[in-house]
Amino acid sequence: MEVDKKEEIASETSSEQVVNPWEVSAKDGGRIDYDKLIDQFGCQRLDESLIARVERLTSRKAHVFLRRGVFFAHRDFNEVLDAYEGGDKFYLYTGRGPSSEALHLGHLIPFMFTKYLQEAFKVPLVIQLTDDEKCMWKNLSVEESQRLARENAKDIIACGFDVTKTFIFSDFDYVGGAFYKNMVKVAKCVTLNKAMGIFGFSGEDHIGKLSFPPVQAVPSFPSSFPHLFPGMDMLRCLIPCAIDQDPYFRMTRDVAPRLGYSKPALIESTFFPALQAKNGKMSASDPNSAIYVTDTAKDIKNKINRYAFSGGQDSIEKHREIGANLEVDIPVKYLSFFLEDDAELEHIKKEYGEGRMLTGEVKKRLTEVLTEMVERHRMARAAVTDQMVDAFMAVRPLPNMFE
Amino acid sequence: MEVDKKEEIASETSSEQVVNPWEVSAKDGGRIDYDKLIDQFGCQRLDESLIARVERLTSRKAHVFLRRGVFFAHRDFNEVLDAYEGGDKFYLYTGRGPSSEALHLGHLIPFMFTKYLQEAFKVPLVIQLTDDEKCMWKNLSVEESQRLARENAKDIIACGFDVTKTFIFSDFDYVGGAFYKNMVKVAKCVTLNKAMGIFGFSGEDHIGKLSFPPVQAVPSFPSSFPHLFPGMDMLRCLIPCAIDQDPYFRMTRDVAPRLGYSKPALIESTFFPALQAKNGKMSASDPNSAIYVTDTAKDIKNKINRYAFSGGQDSIEKHREIGANLEVDIPVKYLSFFLEDDAELEHIKKEYGEGRMLTGEVKKRLTEVLTEMVERHRMARAAVTDQMVDAFMAVRPLPNMFE
Numbered sequence: 001m002e003v004d005k006k007e008e009i010a011s012e013t014s015s016e017q018v019v020n021p022w023e024v025s026a027k028d029g030g031r032i033d034y035d036k037l038i039d040q041f042g043c044q045r046l047d048e049s050l051i052a053r054v055e056r057l058t059s060r061k062a063h064v065f066l067r068r069g070v071f072f073a074h075r076d077f078n079e080v081l082d083a084y085e086g087g088d089k090f091y092l093y094t095g096r097g098p099s100s101e102a103l104h105l106g107h108l109i110p111f112m113f114t115k116y117l118q119e120a121f122k123v124p125l126v127i128q129l130t131d132d133e134k135c136m137w138k139n140l141s142v143e144e145s146q147r148l149a150r151e152n153a154k155d156i157i158a159c160g161f162d163v164t165k166t167f168i169f170s171d172f173d174y175v176g177g178a179f180y181k182n183m184v185k186v187a188k189c190v191t192l193n194k195a196m197g198i199f200g201f202s203g204e205d206h207i208g209k210l211s212f213p214p215v216q217a218v219p220s221f222p223s224s225f226p227h228l229f230p231g232m233d234m235l236r237c238l239i240p241c242a243i244d245q246d247p248y249f250r251m252t253r254d255v256a257p258r259l260g261y262s263k264p265a266l267i268e269s270t271f272f273p274a275l276q277a278k279n280g281k282m283s284a285s286d287p288n289s290a291i292y293v294t295d296t297a298k299d300i301k302n303k304i305n306r307y308a309f310s311g312g313q314d315s316i317e318k319h320r321e322i323g324a325n326l327e328v329d330i331p332v333k334y335l336s337f338f339l340e341d342d343a344e345l346e347h348i349k350k351e352y353g354e355g356r357m358l359t360g361e362v363k364k365r366l367t368e369v370l371t372e373m374v375e376r377h378r379m380a381r382a383a384v385t386d387q388m389v390d391a392f393m394a395v396r397p398l399p400n401m402f403e
Numbered sequence: 404m405e406v407d408k409k410e411e412i413a414s415e416t417s418s419e420q421v422v423n424p425w426e427v428s429a430k431d432g433g434r435i436d437y438d439k440l441i442d443q444f445g446c447q448r449l450d451e452s453l454i455a456r457v458e459r460l461t462s463r464k465a466h467v468f469l470r471r472g473v474f475f476a477h478r479d480f481n482e483v484l485d486a487y488e489g490g491d492k493f494y495l496y497t498g499r500g501p502s503s504e505a506l507h508l509g510h511l512i513p514f515m516f517t518k519y520l521q522e523a524f525k526v527p528l529v530i531q532l533t534d535d536e537k538c539m540w541k542n543l544s545v546e547e548s549q550r551l552a553r554e555n556a557k558d559i560i561a562c563g564f565d566v567t568k569t570f571i572f573s574d575f576d577y578v579g580g581a582f583y584k585n586m587v588k589v590a591k592c593v594t595l596n597k598a599m600g601i602f603g604f605s606g607e608d609h610i611g612k613l614s615f616p617p618v619q620a621v622p623s624f625p626s627s628f629p630h631l632f633p634g635m636d637m638l639r640c641l642i643p644c645a646i647d648q649d650p651y652f653r654m655t656r657d658v659a660p661r662l663g664y665s666k667p668a669l670i671e672s673t674f675f676p677a678l679q680a681k682n683g684k685m686s687a688s689d690p691n692s693a694i695y696v697t698d699t700a701k702d703i704k705n706k707i708n709r710y711a712f713s714g715g716q717d718s719i720e721k722h723r724e725i726g727a728n729l730e731v732d733i734p735v736k737y738l739s740f741f742l743e744d745d746a747e748l749e750h751i752k753k754e755y756g757e758g759r760m761l762t763g764e765v766k767k768r769l770t771e772v773l774t775e776m777v778e779r780h781r782m783a784r785a786a787v788t789d790q791m792v793d794a795f796m797a798v799r800p801l802p803n804m805f806e
Contacts, residue, residue, distance in 0.1 A: 132587050142584045172587075176579020181545045184535050184575075187611030192595075195610050207598050208590030211614035 020200055020247050022137075024271060034072060034243075034270055041246050043073045043268065050074070053081055058120035065113045065269065068336050073243060075253065076265040080238050084121065089402050090236040091229070092117055093219045093264070095128035096156065098148035099138050103155045104290035105370070106272035108377070109337070111159040113269070114240045118165060124228065124401035125166045127156060128219050132171040136208040146172055153389050155293060158381035161392070165401045167228060168392040171215055178226045182218040182259075187211070189255040198247045216245075217252040220264035227395050237264040242271060273333055275307040293378065297371045304331065304363050304370070312352075312359035323355035324362075331362045338369050423603055423650050425540075427674060437475060437646075437673055444649050446476045446671065453477070456484055461523035468516045468672065471739050476646060478656065479668040483641050487524065492805050493639040494632070495520055496622045496667070498531035499559065501551035502541050506558045507693035508773070509675035511780070512740070514562040516672070517643045521568060527631065527804035528569045530559060531622050535574040539611040549575055556792050558696060561784035564795070568804045570631060571795040574618055582627045585662075589617035592658040601650045619648075620655040623667035630798050640667040645674060676736055678710040696781065700774045707734065707766050707773070715755075715762035726758035727765075734765045741772050 016027040019037060026032045038045055046069075051062050065071050080090050094114045096107065118125050129152060131145035140148070149170040156168065175183070190213070195201060201209055220237045222229035229235055239249060246268060253263040274289040288307050291300055311329030313319035326332050326349055339345050348365065351357035419430040422440060429435045441448055449472075454465050468474050483493050497517045499510065521528050532555060534548035543551070552573040559571065578586070595613070598604060604612055623640045625632035632638055642652060649671060656666040677692040691710050694703055714732030716722035729735050729752055742748050751768065754760035 132583075135587055136591050142588065172584055173580075175583045177576075180535075180578045180583075181575055184538055184611060185545065187614055188539050188609050190610050191606065192604065192608055192610055192613060193606040196606070201595065203594065203596035203599070205595055206591050207593050207595055207613050207616070208587060210595060210610050211590055211617075213610070214614075 018200075019244050020198075021244050023200070024244055032271065037243060038073050041073075041243070041250065043075050043243075043246065043266065044077075046072055046074045046077065046267065050078060050081070054120075057081060057084060060120055063113060063116040063120075064340055065109065065116075065337070067342070069270070070109065070337060071113060071240070071267050071269045073268040074266055075249070075268075076263060077238065077267050080236055080265045083236060088236070089123055090121075090238050090265075091123055091222065091401075092125040093128070093237050093239050094125070094241060095130060095216070095219070096152055097130045097134045097137075098145065098152040099134045099140070101148060101151055102292045102294040103152065104292045105334075105338075106290065108155075108159065108293070109269060109272055110240050110242060111156055111161075115159050115161055117238070117240060117267075118162065122402060123165070124398050125161065126219055126225060126228070127161075127166065127168040128216070129153060129168065129170045130212075130216065132175070132215060133212050135172075136206070136212065142172060146170060150389055153392065154381055154384040155377075157384045157388060157392055158377055160380070163388070163391055165398055166392055167225070167396075167398065168389075169395075170393070173393070174395070175215065179218055179224045182221050182224045183214040185259050186214040186217045186252070186255050189258050190214075190251060195251075198251055213248055213251055216248045217255070220249065220252050220256070221259070221261045223261075227397055228401070234262055236262050239264050239266045241266065241268060243268040244271070272337065273330060275303060275330055276309050277330075291370055291374065293374055293381070295374060297375070300371050300374060301367045304367050308334070308363060308366070310359045310363075312362075313355075316358065319358060320355045324352045324357075324359065326353050329359075329362075331359070331366045334366050335362070335369065338373060339365075421603075422647050423601075424647050426603070427647055435674065440646060441476050444476075444646070444653065446478050446646075446649065446669065447480075449475055449477045449480065449670065453481060453484070456481075457523075460484060460487060463523055466516060466519040466523075467743055468512065468519075468740070470745070472673070473512065473740060474516060474643065474670050474672045476671040477669055478652070478671075479666060480641065480670050483639055483668045486639060491639070492526055493524075493641050493668075494526055494625065494804075495528040496531070496640050496642050497528070497644060498533060498619070498622070499555055500533045500537045500540075501548060501555040502537045502543070504551060504554055505695045505697040506555065507695045508737075508741075509693065511558075511562065511696070512672060512675055513643050513645060514559055514564075518562050518564055520641070520643060520670075521565065525805060526568070527801050528564065529622050529628060529631070530564075530569065530571040531619070532556060532571065532573045533615075533619065535578070535618060536615050538575075539609070539615065545575060549573060553792055556795065557784055557787040558780075560787045560791060560795055561780055563783070566791070566794055568801055569795060570628065570799075570801065571792075572798075573796070576796070577798070578618065581629045582621055585621035585624050585627050586617040588662050589620045589655070589658050590614070592661050593617075593654060598654075601654055616651055616654055619651045620658070623652065623655050623659070624662075624664045626664075630800055631804070637665055639665050642667050642669045644669065644671060646671040647674070675740065676733060678706060678733055679712050680733075694773055694777065696777055696784070698777060700778070703774050703777060704770050707770050711737070711766060711769070713762045713766075715765075716758075719761065722761060723758045727755045727760075727762065729756050732762075732765075734762070734769045737769055738765070738772065741776060742768075 017032060018025045051066050055062050092114055094110050114125060129149040131149040134140055135142055135145040153168050195210055195213060218224045222235040223233050249264060249266055256263045276289060288303060291303060309330040311325035313322060332349060332352065335345055335348060348357065348362060352362050420435060421428045454469050458465050487493065495517055497513050517528060532552040534552040537543055538545055538548040556571050598613055598616060621627045625638040626636050652667055652669055659666045679692060691706060694706060712733040714728035716725060735752060735755065738748055738751060751760065751765060755765050
């Protein structure tokens with residue numbers, strides 16, 4: 001029985017900054033220190049050599065999100081690459097809690113990156129829609145949670161996933177059978193004290209919250225999908241996600257060896273910042289804090305001009321003199337996520353940082369980039385039919401999933 | 404929103420005697436005081452007038468277990484009878500945790516009684532085999548729990564249930580769909596503090612235990628069985644069980660109105676005593692504390708002669724003089740469960756209580772009664788094929804379930 005002491009300790013300590021699936025807060029309201037988070041959680045930094053190795057193994061340039069440190073941390077990703085190099089495949093698992101009708105850009109990031117991984121490595125993918133979680137956390141009815149799951153599935157499909165390699169499922173539809181058996185096996189291995197330590201639950205929380213972590217854990221195990229991975233119980237799982245989901249998978253990795261399963265590997269992203277803020281996650285409750293995939297070109301322009309926090313100086317004279325503070329500038333931050341052209345991004349950072357380019361010009365360029373991206377998404381989503389959703393969500397084998 | 408204050412309070416108070424699904428202990432190791440338990444739990448006594456009403460409504464003599472106070476307490480059984488008298492049917496729900504291969508006589512009691520209720524009222528029945536619970540509580544594998552569930556199903560079927568009115572299910576097979584949705588709805592309504600108060604869980608218990616109560620709760624709701632009760636969401640449920648299961652259904656009844664469901668009614672039994680003890684439940688861990696359905700005639704004779712606690716006096720002279728103490732005498736207690744002839748039982752109690760009959764004679768009669776009963780069960784069980792188990796456990800409609 002393997003004991004991963006480092007993970008164990010990390011999960012129990014209370015620390016200056018709080019990052020879990022329900023709360024992201026830095027010390028004294030400042031920035032999240034991602035380096036410290038790596039130490040705190042006990043994960044590993046995704047360094048240049050690993051990125052170079054991905055490029056070599058996939059024979060293509062690494063995704064912008066890798067090159068620019070959006071996905072910055074990992075657990076055992078190197079092991080997955082070792083195995084891949086030796087001819088062993090893996091599968092991808094990611095998910096979404098369907099709590100709102102419209103997705104914002106922050107929601108798209110793991111899916112855009114997962115699509116890249118699926119294409120680059122030619123591997124199957126399972127996408128969990130945790131409608132049960134959202135029904136329990138938010139005050140949503142079962143029916144409304146299920147409706148949102150299907151609506152969100154359309155946005156996910158619009159990201160361009162390959163239906164011959166992708167299984168999307170809603171918990172309310174899919175929990176049962178082998179999946180439920182794995183839930184029970186996981187639940188047996190986690191004490192209440194441990195769950196309260198990892199997730200910060202209290203006695204006033206309902207037992208549905210306590211029951212949920214195994215539901216998010218078990219898609220990490222191929223035996224939860226007998227229609228996809230029959231006889232492939234040791235197939236490794238790689239999970240792309242934002243780092244606030246790490247507690248779920250710390251727990252999963254702790255439990256996996258005791259069940260005779262492989263630990264899932266992780267590749268983890270920073271948070272996508274709100275328009276106003278230097279840090280933290282975008283908030284679905286304040287519509288002006290985020291750009292939504294349903295926003296019009298006019299909405300996007302207004303939001304960026306009115307709300308995007310600028311690192312430019314108060315007066316043009318001062319700006320020309322000392323330049324913008326790129327560290328806190330949201331338009332530059334957003335461009336670093338979504339402007340693919342490395343040379344243009346470097347040019348903007350240099351010109352803006354040295355005061356030759358003004359905030360208005362940077363915001364104009366960001367407006368163009370996001371308008372085009374959102375328009376492309378809207379068109380792709382409009383083409384997603386109910387039949388396509390049914391096809392992705394059908395419980396079926398994926399015969400050529402590794403090709 | 405209905406609030407049942409009496410139940411609420413009962414579930415929170417700690418009391419002198421502890422009775423829950425995992426622990427039955429009286430104050431100072433004495434007897435369970437069933438009258439106090441009724442007050443403590445907030446249920447109602449099953450009195451003579453209610454038994455007379457059952458006889459009138461079913462046009463048959465009440466079952467021995469009713470006439471002799473084995474089933475002694477209830478919740479809203481009168482309401483179920485009111486509705487039945489007005490032409491409204493109900494369904495029965497009982498269950499078993501399959502932790503051991505062989506059942507003992509105490510295990511058979513709820514099933515013998517449920518069979519009587521099914522026949523007398525002509526109503527459908529669902530039987531839950533909580534293989535998930537036993538997998539979590541005992542250290543059983545999923546496969547072993549499922550195997551035991553099927554073995555136990557054979558003993559249950561041998562009690563004579565009608566396959567056209569009875570659905571037997573294992574949680575590992577059946578959890579999912581509408582059943583899982585109800586589990587989530589229930590879990591949302593129960594705080595951790597509340598669950599710890601009702602069930603006595605501690606921080607060292609695993610979260611599987613905390614997740615289980617909704618699994619036992621939801622067969623109380625007809626919508627958990629869409630193949631059986633489509634469009635019958637308000638059909639009432641009557642649960643025959645031993646009173647140690649009351650905490651589960653106190654919780655269920657507390658939650659039901661908030662979900663728009665009817666509260667299940669209950670009809671609850673005392674515990675069947677161990678051979679040695681004046682009180683408590685039989686223990687599956689000490690084979691000499693109970694008569695098993697697999698015991699031979701010789702086993703039964705030996706166990707009764709060697710272990711059945713006698714209320715007879717130490718010497719024949721003293722016995723002839725003051726008679727047996729029937730209150731503590733296990734052979735008489737057992738006969739009051741299983742000797743159907745009221746006149747013979749009264750005769751034995753009178754003769755034995757007044758010293759004219761000796762312990763050996765009473766034990767001999769008990770040996771005959773139990774040997775015949777166990778032999779009848781063994782033959783019935785030997786006739787239960789795997790195909791019959793499959794038939795009872797098939798997810799199917801029961802077209803004539805109320806006839």
